[in-house]
Amino acid sequence: MNYEEAKIKFISTWGSLGTLWGINKAMAQIQALLFISTKPLSMEEIMEELQISRGNTSMNLRQLMDWGIVTKELIPGERKEYFTTEKDVQELARIVAKERSRREIQPVIKVLNEVSSIEDDGTEKTKELIKQTKALHDLTETADAMINKLVNQQQNWITKSLLKLFT
Amino acid sequence: MNYEEAKIKFISTWGSLGTLWGINKAMAQIQALLFISTKPLSMEEIMEELQISRGNTSMNLRQLMDWGIVTKELIPGERKEYFTTEKDVQELARIVAKERSRREIQPVIKVLNEVSSIEDDGTEKTKELIKQTKALHDLTETADAMINKLVNQQQNWITKSLLKLFT
DNA sequence: ATAAACTTTCAATAATTATTGAAAGTTTAA
DNA sequence: TTAAACTTTCAATAATTATTGAAAGTTTAT
Numbered sequence: 001m002n003y004e005e006a007k008i009k010f011i012s013t014w015g016s017l018g019t020l021w022g023i024n025k026a027m028a029q030i031q032a033l034l035f036i037s038t039k040p041l042s043m044e045e046i047m048e049e050l051q052i053s054r055g056n057t058s059m060n061l062r063q064l065m066d067w068g069i070v071t072k073e074l075i076p077g078e079r080k081e082y083f084t085t086e087k088d089v090q091e092l093a094r095i096v097a098k099e100r101s102r103r104e105i106q107p108v109i110k111v112l113n114e115v116s117s118i119e120d121d122g123t124e125k126t127k128e129l130i131k132q133t134k135a136l137h138d139l140t141e142t143a144d145a146m147i148n149k150l151v152n153q154q155q156n157w158i159t160k161s162l163l164k165l166f167t
Numbered sequence: 168m169n170y171e172e173a174k175i176k177f178i179s180t181w182g183s184l185g186t187l188w189g190i191n192k193a194m195a196q197i198q199a200l201l202f203i204s205t206k207p208l209s210m211e212e213i214m215e216e217l218q219i220s221r222g223n224t225s226m227n228l229r230q231l232m233d234w235g236i237v238t239k240e241l242i243p244g245e246r247k248e249y250f251t252t253e254k255d256v257q258e259l260a261r262i263v264a265k266e267r268s269r270r271e272i273q274p275v276i277k278v279l280n281e282v283s284s285i286e287d288d289g290t291e292k293t294k295e296l297i298k299q300t301k302a303l304h305d306l307t308e309t310a311d312a313m314i315n316k317l318v319n320q321q322q323n324w325i326t327k328s329l330l331k332l333f334t
Numbered sequence: 335a336t337a338a339a340c341t342t343t344c345a346a347t348a349a350t351t352a353t354t355g356a357a358a359g360t361t362t363a364a
Numbered sequence: 365t366t367a368a369a370c371t372t373t374c375a376a377t378a379a380t381t382a383t384t385g386a387a388a389g390t391t392t393a394t
Contacts, residue, residue, distance in 0.1 A: 003293050006285045010300055013278040019186070020271055024352070035303075036296045043371075053354045058372055079362070079369060087299070089306045104187055111180040118173045126170050129203045132254070133177055136202075139256045146317075191382070210341075220384045225342055246339060246392070 010036065011050070022100050023067070026052055027060045031069060031085050040073040040082035068095050090151075097151040105144045112137035177203065178217070189267050190234070193219055194227045198236060198252050207240040207249035235262050257318075264318040272311045279304035 001009070011032045018028030029050055034041060041049075047057050061083060064070035069092065073082040086092050116133040120126055168176070178199045185195030196217055201208060208216075214224050228250060231237035236259065240249040253259050283300040287293055 001281065001285050003285065003288065003290070003296065006282045006296060006300075009278060010282045010296070013275060013282075014303075017271070017275050020189070020267075020275075022187070026352075036292075036299050038291050038295045054371080055355065055373075056353055059353090062372085081371080089299075089302045093306060093310070100187075104184070108180060108184050108187075111176060114168065115173045115177045115180075118168050118170065121170065123170070124205050125203075128205045129170065129173060129177070132203050132256075133173075135256045136181075139260060143260070150313075193382075221341080222343075222385065223383050226383090229342085248341080 007036065021096050022104065023063070024060070026050070026056055027063055030057070030060050031064055034070060034083060034085035035087065037084075040075065040084045042080045042082050044080070046083070067099050094151045097147050101144050101148055105140065109137060109140050109144065112140060174203065188263050189271065190230070191227070193217070193223055194230055197224070197227050198231055201237060201250060201252035202254065204251075207242065207251045209247045209249050211247070213250070234266050261318045264314050268311050268315055272307065276304060276307055276311065279307060 011029050014032035014035075015025045015029040018025050021028075023031075030046055033046060033049055043054065043057050043061070046052075046061075047054055050057075061070060064085070065072070070083055070085045073084050075082050086095065112133050116130050116137050118126070118130065120130060178196050181199035181202075182192045182196040185192050188195075190198075197213055200213060200216055210221065210224050210228070213219075213228075214221055217224075228237060231252070232239070235253075237250050237252045240251050242249050253262065279300050283297050283304050285293070285297065287297060
């Protein structure tokens with residue numbers, strides 16, 4: 001496998017993994033391209049490399065910036081805008097975990113809390129609904145808290161010890 | 168909010184959360200319905216409650232069984248098949264984490280490993296590709312391992328201590 | 335062996351989501 | 365202030381994914 005093949009394989013794999021971290025294919029591919037680029041890229045260059053339209057590129061870059069994963073780079077003397085992505089994988093993971101928590105997990109926790117707090121009318125089905133949604137609520141909240149904590153700490157002594165424990 | 172309202176809210180919320188754990192809406196809704204049901208349900212009952220077609224119900228039940236989340240229950244004297252879901256949230260999380268790892272994460276780890284193992288031709292762009300995909304590979308592998316380990320342990324002393332540490 | 339009761343399959347269709355491309359908008363240089 | 369260089373927006377279209385429903389398949393009872 002040479003450089004070009006490897007690059008294409010990486011971008012397309014990372015693109016299809018997008019769903020796993022809650023973003024769409026084009027977004028993930030743009031991020032992947034920037035992630036292995038040795039310099040900031042212009043919209044033109046991104047369009048060219050990924051064979052996608054100007055509109056698509058513009059919208060997805062905007063979303064990546066909303067997520068805080070990509071930033072504009074102003075190159076002196078250049079009219080065009082250039083883009084870079086966060087290059088540190090730990091930081092990337094931190095941002096993604098935080099955003100997904102805020103966008104998707106927190107709203108669900110809220111609903112689970114509401115549902116599990118309905119008045120117990122004494123019927124079996126109500127008891128079951130309350131019991132099960134409460135269990136889901138607690139699980140979701142705990143998982144969310146753990147992921148955020150883990151991902152937030154820098155590679156400090158706790159994380160290091162945990163890695164040893166769990167590997 | 169009364170029982171019916173709460174039930175509908177729970178099912179639809181859990182349904183739209185489906186994407187987060189990698190399954191589609193109908194699948195997630197069927198699972199949600201079974202999760203709060205006090206008894207096994209027939210295909211007929213599921214179709215009726217969720218207002219979905221027989222074909223859709225059949226296919227999604229099949230998928231849930233493939234995942235190992237739902238099982239057929241044979242009720243003596245009954246011709247119909249009845250379905251139940253795993254009711255323990257910890258066990259549910261274990262199954263989901265394991266399946267997603269197998270279906271999605273492992274294949275990505277494999278590709279990242281291949282890509283990061285290409286021959287270093289000495290150019291800057293190849294060096295960057297290798298460096299960055301290697302970092303992603305290590306991150307993904309570590310995260311996958313941790314999630315599986317965490318979710319696999321029963322609520323034993325380690326998990327309990329961790330929860331205290333991280334909450 | 336037949337038929338009723340039930341489940342699965344799958345081509346057709348609908349719903350959703352992503353993408354395009356060109357017009358409108360913005361910024362900068364002269 | 366004008367025009368060139370560039371970016372954004374968004375209605376139209378394409379691609380993808382989910383859903384239907386009816387025919388085919390299976391199982392069980394008689």
